[in-house]
Amino acid sequence: xxxxxxxxxxxxxxxxxxxxxxxxxxxxxxxxxxxxxxxxxxxxxxxxxxxxxxxxxxxxxxxxxxxxxxxxxxxxxxxxxxxxxxxxxxxxxxxxxxxxxxxxxxxxxxxxxxxxxxxxxxxxxxxxxxxxxxxxxxxxxxxxxxxxxxxxxxxxxxxxxxxxxxxxxxxxxxxxxxxxxxxxxxxxxxxxxxxxxxxxxxxxxxxxxxxxxxxxxxxxx
Amino acid sequence: xxxxxxxxxxxxxxxxxxxxxxxxxxxxxxxxxxxxxxxxxxxxxxxxxxxxxxxxxxxxxxxxxxxxxxxxxxxxxxxxxxxxxxxxxxxxxxxxxxxxxxxxxxxxxxxxxxxxxxxxxxxxxxxxxxxxxxxxxxxxxxxxxxxxxxxxxxxxxxxxxxxxxxxxxxxxxxxxxxxxxxxxxxxxxxxxxxxxxxxxxxxxxxxxxxxxxxxxxxxxx
Numbered sequence: 049x050x051x052x053x054x055x056x057x058x059x060x061x062x063x064x065x066x067x068x069x070x071x072x073x074x075x076x077x078x079x080x081x082x083x084x085x086x087x088x089x090x091x092x093x094x095x096x097x098x099x100x101x102x103x104x105x106x107x108x109x110x111x112x113x114x115x116x117x118x119x120x121x122x123x124x125x126x127x128x129x130x131x132x133x134x135x136x137x138x139x140x141x142x143x144x145x146x147x148x149x150x151x152x153x154x155x156x157x158x159x160x161x162x163x164x165x166x167x168x169x170x171x172x173x174x175x176x177x178x179x180x181x182x183x184x185x186x187x188x189x190x191x192x193x194x195x196x197x198x199x200x201x202x203x204x205x206x207x208x209x210x211x212x213x214x215x216x217x218x219x220x221x222x223x224x225x226x227x228x229x230x231x232x233x234x235x236x237x238x239x240x241x242x243x244x245x246x247x248x249x250x251x252x253x254x255x256x257x258x259x260x261x262x263x264x265x266x267x268x269x
Numbered sequence: 270x271x272x273x274x275x276x277x278x279x280x281x282x283x284x285x286x287x288x289x290x291x292x293x294x295x296x297x298x299x300x301x302x303x304x305x306x307x308x309x310x311x312x313x314x315x316x317x318x319x320x321x322x323x324x325x326x327x328x329x330x331x332x333x334x335x336x337x338x339x340x341x342x343x344x345x346x347x348x349x350x351x352x353x354x355x356x357x358x359x360x361x362x363x364x365x366x367x368x369x370x371x372x373x374x375x376x377x378x379x380x381x382x383x384x385x386x387x388x389x390x391x392x393x394x395x396x397x398x399x400x401x402x403x404x405x406x407x408x409x410x411x412x413x414x415x416x417x418x419x420x421x422x423x424x425x426x427x428x429x430x431x432x433x434x435x436x437x438x439x440x441x442x443x444x445x446x447x448x449x450x451x452x453x454x455x456x457x458x459x460x461x462x463x464x465x466x467x468x469x470x471x472x473x474x475x476x477x478x479x480x481x482x483x484x485x486x487x488x489x490x
Binding site for chain 2: 075099143159257266
């Protein structure tokens with residue numbers, strides 16, 4: 049079954065944790081890491097909520113999924129909460145990723161420090177353009193997609209980042225799936241068809257801009 | 270009031286149309302444009318729903334916000350629905366935007382065709398690095414942020430794209446707001462504080478990756 053970003057909130061087969069909740073867990077995690085750097089050993093749901101513009105009740109509901117971590121009037125132990133969120137999200141271990149499409153976006157992603165900080169390592173970079181193959185970007189040599197199966201087998205990469213133009217996206221996705229990739233982060237503005245068992249998150253920057261245009265039009269909410 | 274992506278779904282002061290619904294309207298629009306290219310004059314809620322992995326009921330609920338466009342058993346007139354969504358999202362007119370931070374991500378965004386297709390035009394590119402000022406990227410000359418107020422006044426730009434490192438993001442956002450920008454699309458992995466009346470949509474790529482890791486860990490849903 050193929051799916052697109054935000055579909056899981058809407059259709060009948062919801063996981064216990066919605067995509068919106070998973071997104072908030074990531075944002076809580078980001079904020080908690082900041083609190084920890086600032087020396088806060090305990091945090092309250094209202095501290096977390098205020099930092100992210102979410103109600104206390106929503107914070108408590110989201111965090112209840114992680115187990116009984118908080119105590120009324122005392123709050124959540126920052127470090128335990130960080131560990132629980134990382135475990136739930138599946139980022140208490142590293143993830144190896146490959147990138148297909150060695151353009152400007154790929155270059156930006158290779159330098160994006162946020163990925164490494166959260167344990168996402170880019171271990172391969174691929175492009176169909178023979179003129180690019182052999183060039184190095186941030187220490188990674190650009191390879192032909194023919195090498196995908198070998199690189200994925202050797203590195204154990206499970207995630208693929210698609211930074212190709214829309215018209216090449218389905219073919220690149222098919223090659224990644226055939227090579228054993230289990231999840232795709234798709235930046236190409238197109239709908240992808242994927243087999244069951246392969247997860248997809250789409251980053252459609254035009255959707256984000258349209259959301260912004262809507263908010264500005266509504267008067268800057 | 271500052272806010273982050275997804276906060277509007279969760280807090281008490283919801284607009285009539287949630288961020289999730291606005292996101293789906295964008296996705297419907299993308300699909301409808303495809304249907305129109307394929308020559309479909311009418312579409313049903315189930316055609317739209319199937320294409321995006323959303324239930325019919327959700328599609329009808331989202332589209333009801335646009336007015337009485339559909340007819341039971343006949344469907345929605347494709348062209349009218351496209352026009353109605355573009356009007357609701359505020360993209361029945363062009364938006365001018367400036368980009369602050371002339372790195373690889375900015376270069377990728379300047380070449381991103383999806384923006385122009387939907388009427389989002391980048392009219393200015395800025396960087397604090399004097400070595401970059403004066404260079405051209407895709408025909409746009411990189412300028413010093415000192416020129417922001419003049420460029421924004423001259424072009425009528427209302428949106429700003431922040432592609433600076435996290436530690437420079439708040440200062441860049443403050444400069445954009447002081448120069449009259451009404452909405453920010455933030456790519457820097459940090460929480461921004463903005464005055465009332467300025468809208469914010471944050472694109473945190475680590476959040477998207479964490480969502481993907483979660484889905485893969487759950488067994489490829």
